[in-house]
Amino acid sequence: MTNSRDLVPPLVRSVTHRFESAAELERYNRGELPGLFMYSRYENPTVDAAEKQLAQLQGTEQGCLFASGMAAATTAILANLGQGDEVLAARNIYGGVHKFLAHVAPKWGLSARLVDSSALSDPRSLKPNTRLVYFETPVNPTLRLVDAEPIVRAARAQGALTIVDSTFGPPGVQKLNELGVDLVMHSVTKYLNGHSDVLGGVVLGSQEHIEPIRMLRRVLGNNMDPAPAWELMRGLQTLDVRLARQQATAHALAEKLAKDKRVSAVSHPGLATHPDHTLAKKQMRGFGAMVTFTVPGGLPAASRVFDALQLIARAASLGSVESLCSLPVISSHAALSKEELAAAGVDAGMVRISVGLESEDALWADLDRALAKAAV
DSSP states (O other), X not given: OOXXXXXXXXXXXXXXXOOSOHHHHHHHHTTOOTTOOOBTTTOOHHHHHHHHHHHHHHTOSEEEEESSHHHXXXXXXXXXXXXXXXXXXXXXXXXXXXXXXXXXXGGGTOEEEEEOXXXXXXXXXXXXXXXXXXXXXXOTTTOOOOOHHHHHHHHHHHTOEEEEEOTTSOTTTOOGGGGTOSXXXXXXXXXXXXXXXXOOEEEEEOHHHHHHHHHHHHHHTOBOOHHHXXXXXXXXXXXXXXXXXXXXXXXHHHHHHHTOTTOSEEEOTTSTTSTTHHHHHHHOSSOOXXXXXXXXXXXXXXXXXXXXXXXXXXXXXXXXXXXXEEOGGGTXXXXXXXXXXXXXXXXXXXXXXXXXXXXXXXXXHHHHHXXXXXXO
């Protein structure tokens, strides 16, 4: 790349890069020329710029971008485990990671034990071969919180690393690395990009902990393409202003839903009635922009609410400028049995809302109209 003073970081699409000489290539291979690039599966100038921005936002030394959130999570796990090693994980984690740990990792000689999140901080839960402790907070879709500090203490006493999926709590809402969590994972598809047009994931942490993940990414080839990395950087420019509006609206809607007799339960960490409200005030810098509520009548009633929405989009994912609605039992948690749903605290009548940038009045009018359908 030539030296430039571009206001907007350039999108570098070249897959390969020139070297002036064999001596320069040898110096690059020894790590003596960090400003040079060789091949996009190894690193790319645009992806590198996005990683630096994300690390700065999170307050970590480095970041490592991937083609999806699942690629980020699974690579971070694999980079820190060998045959016979164990990952201790909360039961109520993202379904894709749950499936990977329960059904894929054991085929490779890796042990995965899924427990209630409250057990992660109990030193008796960790075995001599426990190398990783994996959890997420806030939890999807119940929006319950997991206390990170005692988990970090227990893991460190055993010599295990901690990984947190902080997708529901982007930088600005929570920075669990400041509480000692070793690796923070985000699906950048969600709040960090914020426009429903980028698929990706990132793992953030110290250079010591990121380097093995980066090396495995080279081997697996699941790195992010420069085009979505460029679009991600554009989304990051408005992250703070988006979050401020989204969180304020989400809190207002949660308060209205909590007073609505057509709703049997509401979950939002900002509500004083939320079981983890005190922890939220301690562990988070905001309360997030997700609201989950339950209507009496199970899935049929929730489906009537879902089908009646006009402004809020019936769509998967979250964290975008558009408000989105999903029904957990037939979307994110569709593969779980009744027993597993009960253990995860997921009710068939649950409705999950990701609050976007529409006005509070317009969103409430849409919810009010849809809730009227639930009792029909």
